[in-house]
Amino acid sequence: MSLFGKKKPRKVKQNRAFYEVLWDYIQSLGVALILALMIKTSVVEAYKIPSGSMENTLLVGDFLLANKFIYGMRLPIPFTNIRLPALAEPKPGEVIIFKYPGDLSQNYIKRCVAVEGQRIKIVNKQVFVDGQPVSLPPHGQYTDSFHDYPYQDVGRWEPTKQGGRLFMYVGRRDNMPETVVPKGMLFMMGDNRDNSADSRFWGFLDRRLVLGEAMMIHWSWQSYDSGDPAVKFPKPPEIEASNPFSIVENIAFNIYHLPERVRWSRIGDIIR
Secondary structure (H helix, E strand, C coil), rough: CCCCCCCCCCCCCCCCCHHHHHHHHHHHHHHHHHHHHHHHHEEEEEECCCCCCCCCCCCEEEEEEEEEECCEEEECCCCCCCHHHHHHHCCCCEEEEEEEEEEEEEEEEEEEEEEEEEEEEEEEEEEEEEEEEEEECCCCCCCCCCCCCCCCEEEEEEEEECEEEEEEECCCCCCCEEEEECEEEEEEEECCCCCCCHHHCCCEHHHEEEEEEEEEEEECCCCCCCCCCCCCCCCCCEEEECCCCHHHHHHHHHHHHHHHHCCHCCCCCCCC
């Protein structure tokens, strides 16, 4: 009894068993991982630019975020095939990430130039859609001003990773006769028009292979190139399998030269 004639409240036991606390942490971590996986696979995903086919809109070493939700997609639920409806369809001018038809394990990024039902042709590098000239994107470029190759109706069949075959055109880079984009297909081109493996070579893109629309650059890491005047840092030390310390040297080098290697001005750029 207390001084006021009331019983003291019992102390709530604060210390739970270790395994109960551990189980709570495991559950919380599991939920967080599932949510992160769902966001990554269905809403936003990060991609790295490995080649110069989209220069100078996107540079080698750019890391970008893509909206995977807008074009619709299959939900990441095991043993199901539930698909979300598309909020919009790809439009000409949009920068799109998709699975390469010749190897579905590879992701490509190009600009959509024409959609189903549109007529497209190329005359001396100039692209025409439905009879109207299409301007080169603001940061697009032609790097081969010395050659304007005539159209050649030649190509070859190449095997795909899936065991099929893909016809590769070799004479349509600068000139291509007018053709209509088939139903359910897209015509894709890189902004670096003279150095891009795109629909001029491997044909139309199946709409079902589209993964998402490129949104913004969240990180940009400059690679070493001795012939690039913009590179202001020395050649990084190579990582050698026989020398474990080479990994430490490489990491130390990148930390030391971080201010020079990061393209700070590109971080946060909206992709247009």
